[in-house]
Amino acid sequence: MTSALTDPTEAPSSGDALPSWTTDVTRNESSLRRFLAGLPGVDPVGIEQRAAALATRSIKKASKLAAIDLAIAMVDLTTLEGADTPGKIRGLARKGIDPDPGTEGVPHVAAVCVYPDLVEAAVEQVRGTGVKVASVATAFPSGRSSLAVKLADTALAVRAGADEVDMVIDRGAFLAGRVGLVFEQIQAVKQACGSARLKVILETGELATYDNVRRASWLALLAGGDFIKTSTGKISPAATLPVTHVMLQAVRDWREATGQLRAVKPAGGIRTTKDALRYLVAVREVAGPQWLDPHLFRFGASSVLNDLVMQRRTQLEGHYSGPDYVTVD
Amino acid sequence: MTHLGVPKTYKLFIGGAFPRSESGRTFAVRRADGTLAANAALASRKDGRDAVVAARKGFGSWSRATPYNRGQVLYRMAEMLQGRRSEFVALLTQGSDAGSDAAGAEVDAAVDRLVHYAGWTDKITAVFGSANPVSGPFFSYSAPEPTGVVVVLAPTGSALLGLVSAVAPVLASGNACVLLTDQDPCVAVTFAETVATSDLPGGVLNVLTGVLAEVAPHLAAHADVNALDLTGADPTLRASLAADAADTVKRVYVPAGTPDFTAPPGTARLRAFVEIKTVWHPVGALALSGGTSY
Numbered sequence: 156m157t158s159a160l161t162d163p164t165e166a167p168s169s170g171d172a173l174p175s176w177t178t179d180v181t182r183n184e185s186s187l188r189r190f191l192a193g194l195p196g197v198d199p200v201g202i203e204q205r206a207a208a209l210a211t212r213s214i215k216k217a218s219k220l221a222a223i224d225l226a227i228a229m230v231d232l233t234t235l236e237g238a239d240t241p242g243k244i245r246g247l248a249r250k251g252i253d254p255d256p257g258t259e260g261v262p263h264v265a266a267v268c269v270y271p272d273l274v275e276a277a278v279e280q281v282r283g284t285g286v287k288v289a290s291v292a293t294a295f296p297s298g299r300s301s302l303a304v305k306l307a308d309t310a311l312a313v314r315a316g317a318d319e320v321d322m323v324i325d326r327g328a329f330l331a332g333r334v335g336l337v338f339e340q341i342q343a344v345k346q347a348c349g350s351a352r353l354k355v356i357l358e359t360g361e362l363a364t365y366d367n368v369r370r371a372s373w374l375a376l377l378a379g380g381d382f383i384k385t386s387t388g389k390i391s392p393a394a395t396l397p398v399t400h401v402m403l404q405a406v407r408d409w410r411e412a413t414g415q416l417r418a419v420k421p422a423g424g425i426r427t428t429k430d431a432l433r434y435l436v437a438v439r440e441v442a443g444p445q446w447l448d449p450h451l452f453r454f455g456a457s458s459v460l461n462d463l464v465m466q467r468r469t470q471l472e473g474h475y476s477g478p479d480y481v482t483v484d
Numbered sequence: 485m486t487h488l489g490v491p492k493t494y495k496l497f498i499g500g501a502f503p504r505s506e507s508g509r510t511f512a513v514r515r516a517d518g519t520l521a522a523n524a525a526l527a528s529r530k531d532g533r534d535a536v537v538a539a540r541k542g543f544g545s546w547s548r549a550t551p552y553n554r555g556q557v558l559y560r561m562a563e564m565l566q567g568r569r570s571e572f573v574a575l576l577t578q579g580s581d582a583g584s585d586a587a588g589a590e591v592d593a594a595v596d597r598l599v600h601y602a603g604w605t606d607k608i609t610a611v612f613g614s615a616n617p618v619s620g621p622f623f624s625y626s627a628p629e630p631t632g633v634v635v636v637l638a639p640t641g642s643a644l645l646g647l648v649s650a651v652a653p654v655l656a657s658g659n660a661c662v663l664l665t666d667q668d669p670c671v672a673v674t675f676a677e678t679v680a681t682s683d684l685p686g687g688v689l690n691v692l693t694g695v696l697a698e699v700a701p702h703l704a705a706h707a708d709v710n711a712l713d714l715t716g717a718d719p720t721l722r723a724s725l726a727a728d729a730a731d732t733v734k735r736v737y738v739p740a741g742t743p744d745f746t747a748p749p750g751t752a753r754l755r756a757f758v759e760i761k762t763v764w765h766p767v768g769a770l771a772l773s774g775g776t777s778y
Binding site: 477 | 533536540702706707731
């Protein structure tokens, strides 16, 4: 399992040149629409059955401990509340740096995820620890604003030092068939991100069908999104296993088509260690072992970290732990 | 046409639902003459874990409910038990050689016991709390609060009365309970059915039937369990469970001698599962001149 935790800087970046067919596809809105409509349909019954079957797999002992550590290292520890304060962000960042103080060998989380105006507080706290700072942007969570406002929002986050930007797509435009508009907006935000990695939130709970999820995934990948992310966490249903399957298939196929490695981030609704391990099984089986890496797979979550820490203790101490023994966020 | 009877499966009671054991195991319950009475679920370690999770969830609303409301629910449990009197008499006589008169008396005593504790709920604070005299300008008062999740090993011998006498005081003060029994599972699960129709929030009482020595050690070591009632364990098991519980500083209740559940219950079990919280509060306004505080 340690081989999966390779140095992120060695992983291929998404900046490599794309094959020429992608330029043809993205030439104009009608070619883009033709390409997306030509993607094979998703068999909903099949994908749900496959997801449910993989979810029954049981992981025990040393493998479970390794999987828990990997899952902790993949967490984007998130707080996106109107009541967030710099103090709360600092506390969250400290927790991300050392999720279980007093226990040896617990990895730090991948990133803390906050609103743009609170990026500064997070950056100060995590400096030099390896924990990244992600910021939502582009009129999160609805995405209902002008492109100028979305770009200004992105610039605010990047200027404050965010390593990663989580943008939302315009679901209204996507559902109305204006895929060219969505494509251009993702491209523009990607440009505004500079060196920051871009996560494109599809908000799958609003896309209605698996076919739409597949199309939106490809659209985001074509437009240069480094991550495709399921949800904002503000809409129910948020991340589900079948939807994540579709998105993992998209990055796997993208790899085959272009040679580039892109990442996936399910967010929202992942609360227990059991949930997290099911996602890891899906990552291994659908995308491949290479994706078992915090650079290429993340969990957008907050409460799951406490459960992972409790389960980790249960594995080491031999008895069940309880919520009285972890920090209250 | 002859009617084909439908034998009942005795399942666990976790979080207000009646699931089978996660392990899929069952065991045979035999009548006094050795014939098969029923199959019951054999709880596993993971059923114990699930029950504690359910109890922790149930504890929130139950501990915050007003004592008056808790009394009403306990009284409702007495009503439901009364309504199922004949069923319990049948169960009690099948499991032992007790006559139906003795069994009927046990059910009546169990109903009375529930009513007894229903009356206690709104008196616990008044009786066990106090306003403390202190030498300073402060109010100081102490009030009992529920301990949390209490694991009760059901008493042996008195199948229904013992069970009710152990569970009711735990619930009366606002705790959530995981009841573990290795004797008469039919009585315990049927009692769970009366509880399920008594407006007790799901998860406040959970019933596991199985082998004490298998499940109890995991619950005794579980960090999210706050207290243990070891009445149903033999002396050797008591000692090892108390040792397991020490790692997480649980409250452990062991009755003195062999409890006689037909006698008036006293308050030991009520007092065993409450925590006394003492609050200090300044009295009046502090004078800037440093003189009197009034």
